[in-house]
Amino acid sequence: MEMANYSNRQIEIINAATKLINGGGIQSLTTKALSESVGFSEPALYRHFKNKTEILSAMLQFYGQRLKEKINEIINDEGNGLFKLERIVKYQFDHFSRHPAIVMVIFAEASFQNDAMLSEKVKNLMSNKKSKVEAIIKMGQLDGSIRNDIDTEQLSPIFMGTMRFTILQWRMNHYKADLNHQGVELWETMHSMFAAENMK
Amino acid sequence: MEMANYSNRQIEIINAATKLINGGGIQSLTTKALSESVGFSEPALYRHFKNKTEILSAMLQFYGQRLKEKINEIINDEGNGLFKLERIVKYQFDHFSRHPAIVMVIFAEASFQNDAMLSEKVKNLMSNKKSKVEAIIKMGQLDGSIRNDIDTEQLSPIFMGTMRFTILQWRMNHYKADLNHQGVELWETMHSMFAAENMK
C-alpha cells in the first residue's frame, strides 16, 4: 500500500467529493458538481487526478490512512485491551460527529460496488480495521481486561457491527442526535458485555 | 403502508432488478439492463411500473412486507424472548443465504440516498424492524430469559448491528462463506451475552 502524498489541490478535491457524496450519495458525485463545488473547471480536475475512479480511490486512501494511524497509536499507547477498545469507540464517534461528511465514504461498501478496484479497497479498509480490533481484543483477553470465554473472532463483529449500526442510524436521522453522547452510552453497555469481570 | 398486490410481470421485474442491484450496485440497474434481463423491451417496463423509482419502491415494499410478516409470526409464536431472538437470527441468515440477491436491497441505505422517498422507505423498514426487535427484547426481559441489567434500547443496536455486519462481510467476500454456519456461531455468542443467566 503506497504511502500517498496529496497536493493541496488534491486534498481540496477530496474534501469537496466527500461532501458531495455525503450529501446525496455516490450518484451526486459528478465531475460537473465536483468542479463547481471545488471552484474550478471540469478539465482542471483531470490535471490533478487521472479520472474519477482515482478521486474515489484517493478518498479511501486518505481516510483509511488516518484511521490506521490512529488505531496504531491507540494500540501502542498504554492501557489494557478494554481501555483501548473504549478509546476506539470514543475516537471514532468524536471524529465522525466533527466530520460527518466522512461517514458515507467509510460506509461506502454498497456504493463502490460496480468498480472492482474500489470495492476491493473498501474491503481492505474494513478487514484491516477488523484485524486491528481483533489484535486489541486478544491483548485484552491476555491482560485479563476482556472476557476470554468468547472467541476473539466472535467478539470483533459485535464490536464493529454495533458501532457501524449506531453511526448508520445517526446518519439516517440526518445527524440530529448527539453522537458523542450516544458513544458514551454505547460504551457503558459494551463495557458490561466485554469486561472480564462480567463473565459468569 | 398499503398492502400492495403485484402482478406476475411486476414480480418478474422486481426479481430481475434485485439481481442486477445485487450484482453491481444501484448503478447497474438501468432500464436497458433491466429490460434485457427480464426479456422484453424498455418501454414495456413502463406498462408495469410508472417509472424507475416505482420499481425500486416496489422492491422495498415487497421485501419489507415479507420480513414484517415473518417477524410478526415469530412474535406471536410460543417461546420466550431469547428464543425469539434466536429464531430471527436463524431465519434471516437462512433467508439471505438462499436469496443472496436480496441482501443489497435490504442494505440499501447508501444507494437510495438521492431519492428522498426511497430513502425514507428504507429508513422506515429499518426502524420498523428495530422496534419489533425491541419489543421482543422487552418481552424477554419480562419473562426472565434476557438479562435486564441493560436497557432494551442499548441491547437492540447490538443485536441488529452485529447481524448486519456479519451479513455485510459475507457479501463483501462474495458469498463464499457458509452464512448459516456463521449464524449458528453468532447465536452462540449472542446467547452468552443476552441470556439472563449470564448477568454477573
Next chain:
Amino acid sequence: MEMANYSNRQIEIINAATKLINGGGIQSLTTKALSESVGFSEPALYRHFKNKTEILSAMLQFYGQRLKEKINEIINDEGNGLFKLERIVKYQFDHFSRHPAIVMVIFAEASFQNDAMLSEKVKNLMSNKKSKVEAIIKMGQLDGSIRNDIDTEQLSPIFMGTMRFTILQWRMNHYKADLNHQGVELWETMHSMFAAENMK
C-alpha cells in the same frame, strides 16, 4: 370534399381530441391522453380511426362542415350584404363563446404544419371561408349596403383578420372576457367602416 358521416364513437373521440388540443396545444393530443379522456383503451381508438392523422382530419372536416353550412344558410337567407356580415360575426362569436374548445382547431394553421395533408385541409378551410365572405361582400357592394370604393379583395382580410385577432386575444387571456359583448362592439366599428353610407 366527401360528405362524411361520423359514428357516435367517432364524435366522442373528436370532442375529446378537441378539448385536449384546446387545453394544451397539439402536443397534448397523444393517443394515451385521448384514450383516457374518451374512456377506453388506446387500441380501441384504432377501431374507429385508421390513425392519429385521420382523427385530426376528421376534426377539421367536422367543424369545417358545420361552418360551411351555417355560412351557406346565411348567404341564402334574406337581407343585404352588410346584414349578412353582421350575422357571420354574431354567429361566430356566439358559437365560440359557447364552445371554446373549438377555437384552437379552427386556428390550427401552425399546429398542423408538419403534416402536409392536414396543413392543406386547414388552408382549404380558411380559403373556403374567405371566398364565401368575399361573395357576401360583393353582394353587399351590389345591393348598395357595403361601400364600393374599396375592392372586395381588400375588404375581406380586414373582416377576417379582425375577427381572428379578437378571438385570439380572448383565447390568450384564457376566455375571461365576454366574447359576445366584444362581438357587438366589434360589429359597431366594422359597421362604421364597411357601410356604404360611410364613404366620404
Next chain:
Amino acid sequence: MEMANYSNRQIEIINAATKLINGGGIQSLTTKALSESVGFSEPALYRHFKNKTEILSAMLQFYGQRLKEKINEIINDEGNGLFKLERIVKYQFDHFSRHPAIVMVIFAEASFQNDAMLSEKVKNLMSNKKSKVEAIIKMGQLDGSIRNDIDTEQLSPIFMGTMRFTILQWRMNHYKADLNHQGVELWETMHSMFAAENMK
C-alpha cells in the same frame, strides 16, 4: 424584461431553431435536428443553453427585442400618427419578406401553449406591440391625422388583425406572393379606413 446579450454560438442556434420551426412547426424542433442543423453534437447545445425551453425563450426574447426597438424608433421619429402606422406596416412586411423564418416564431401562440412560461412570453410580446400601436393611434387622433369617431381600442385590433391575417395567408401559400406588394395594397385600404378625412 432583461436586456439579454447572446453569444455568437447562441445566435447561430437561435437562427437554426427559427428555420426549423418555420419549416415544419414546433414539432420539428428537436435537439437532434437542431444539432445537425447547427453543425455540432446534441450535448454541445447544452453548453450554450440550459435546456430546450431556454432556446425557445431566447428566440422570443431576441425577436421581441428587435421589434420593440424598431417600433420605439418609429414612435420617436417625426411624422403624424397615420404616417407612423404606415411605417409599421411597411417595416413589418419588408422584414418578414426578407426573413420568412421568423414568421412562425412571432405567430407562435398556438405552438408554445404547453409551456406556461413561453406562452406567457408570446402573450406579452403581442400585448406589448398592441399597446404601442394604440399609443400611435391615439397620437394620430390628437394630431388630426387619424379619425377620432372610433375608439382607439376598436381601431387597434383592426390594424393588427389585418396585418396578421395577411401574413398568415402569405405563409400558408408558402411565401409565394410578393409580401411587400401586398403591404402596399393593404396600406392603401387602411389609409382609406383610418384617415381622418374619411370620416363621414
Next chain:
DNA sequence: AATGAATGAGACTTCATTCAT
C-alpha cells in the same frame, strides 16, 4: 495550470402503433 468547447455513450421516458386474445 487552467479553461471553453465539444463529444460518444448512454440514461430515462413517451410516442403511435400492432398483435394476440
Next chain:
DNA sequence: CATGAATGAAGTCTCATTCAT
C-alpha cells in the same frame, strides 16, 4: 368491440472525458 401487452423509433438530457488554446 375492446383490451393488455408489447415495441421501434425517437425525444430530452447528463455523464466522464478530451482537445485546442
